[in-house]
Amino acid sequence: MIEFANVTKTYQPGQPAVENLNLRIDTGKITVFVGPSGCGKTTSLRMINRMVEPSSGTITVGGRNISTIAAPALRRSMGYVMQSAGLLPHRTVMDNVTTVLRLNRVPRPAARRRAAELLDTVGLSAALGRRYPNQLSGGQQQRVGVARALAADPPVLLMDEPFSAVDPVVRAELQQELLRLQRDLAKTIVFVTHDIDEATLLGDKVAVFATGGRVAQYAAPEEILRAPVDDFVAAFVGRDRGFRHLSFDAGASVPVHPAPTVPYPGAPSSGGWALAVDAGNRPLGWLAPGTGDPLRPGGSLFRAGDSLRNALDAALSSPSGLGVAVDAAGGVIGVVRAPEVLAAIDAARASRNEPKARR
Numbered sequence: 001m002i003e004f005a006n007v008t009k010t011y012q013p014g015q016p017a018v019e020n021l022n023l024r025i026d027t028g029k030i031t032v033f034v035g036p037s038g039c040g041k042t043t044s045l046r047m048i049n050r051m052v053e054p055s056s057g058t059i060t061v062g063g064r065n066i067s068t069i070a071a072p073a074l075r076r077s078m079g080y081v082m083q084s085a086g087l088l089p090h091r092t093v094m095d096n097v098t099t100v101l102r103l104n105r106v107p108r109p110a111a112r113r114r115a116a117e118l119l120d121t122v123g124l125s126a127a128l129g130r131r132y133p134n135q136l137s138g139g140q141q142q143r144v145g146v147a148r149a150l151a152a153d154p155p156v157l158l159m160d161e162p163f164s165a166v167d168p169v170v171r172a173e174l175q176q177e178l179l180r181l182q183r184d185l186a187k188t189i190v191f192v193t194h195d196i197d198e199a200t201l202l203g204d205k206v207a208v209f210a211t212g213g214r215v216a217q218y219a220a221p222e223e224i225l226r227a228p229v230d231d232f233v234a235a236f237v238g239r240d241r242g243f244r245h246l247s248f249d250a251g252a253s254v255p256v257h258p259a260p261t262v263p264y265p266g267a268p269s270s271g272g273w274a275l276a277v278d279a280g281n282r283p284l285g286w287l288a289p290g291t292g293d294p295l296r297p298g299g300s301l302f303r304a305g306d307s308l309r310n311a312l313d314a315a316l317s318s319p320s321g322l323g324v325a326v327d328a329a330g331g332v333i334g335v336v337r338a339p340e341v342l343a344a345i346d347a348a349r350a351s352r353n354e355p356k357a358r359r
């Protein structure tokens, strides 16, 4: 069991990213952290493997205070998968998966056998092992990321929006694969997402995070859907619930604003969030206000003609709160704002309900 006791993390004085977190994570189950962007999900996840140190409070794993465990040893016992698969670009898929094993001094032939098994486990053919990451689709890269995280057979798997940047069809496949894997592996999985559907599908338990790193509700998914504890949870759950029926409504009614793009690499941003683009005006990620690197992964994209659901997903998954709209060629055409997408959803819902009300 992983336990947070009175854990607070403050990066900037007066604005806790995570405030007084108390949470028990069950062994062998999937626990999901869900909530809008910026509410402290990633920070909470990264405190589990000491990529981020708490400002106060304690985290224990199997009863041991993790601040007493050397960070490298702790991390070896926890696989980590992130939104951009984080693969080493100049190494083959096989080498990406075997790297962890080689670090653990597994002899090369055994490491290669195990890597081939792992690729099979995540649904990839062994032949893909010879390719480089940029020769794979986004969904395949995420599968390699999962294979690599499983390589050392760690009891704990930390997953930070692993499926957020792939399209909805592939995302659904990856979700089913994860559930299938988990039936065999029974790892302790902590999974971060901004998508309430994904949370309720995957989670044995779901923690709904609200702004300021406060957990508003922690319960089984059915309970969160049936009995949200407060207005925040009701809005977060209910909004998407009403929204599910609108998946096929075109997002054409959502205003698209000019995007604050900057060439990357290039001049640092001034003022607010800046969207880094390549020479073809394709999005690369976000730069936080007043900072250069690191580039933050951008979340899902809203393609011209997509549904309102995709527009909302893009806005909620973006670190800047601005969803990136792209044309058919993948070039940036602008940004959408979550409140405006929600207004468009309300309008679509109202116009749908109107004929019924008149009857």
Ligand code: ADP
Pocket: 011, 012, 017, 035, 036, 037, 038, 039, 040, 041, 042, 043, 044
């Ligand atoms: P989430 O994963 O839910 O989007 P994060 O944990 O990434 O949220 O961020 C929570 C808050 O902490 C945000 O306001 C974010 O800007 C801030 N934050 C995150 N990482 C850092 C950092 N390294 N330095 C300063 N502020 C940070």
Ligand code: MG
Pocket: 038, 041, 042, 043
């Ligand atoms: Mg995050």
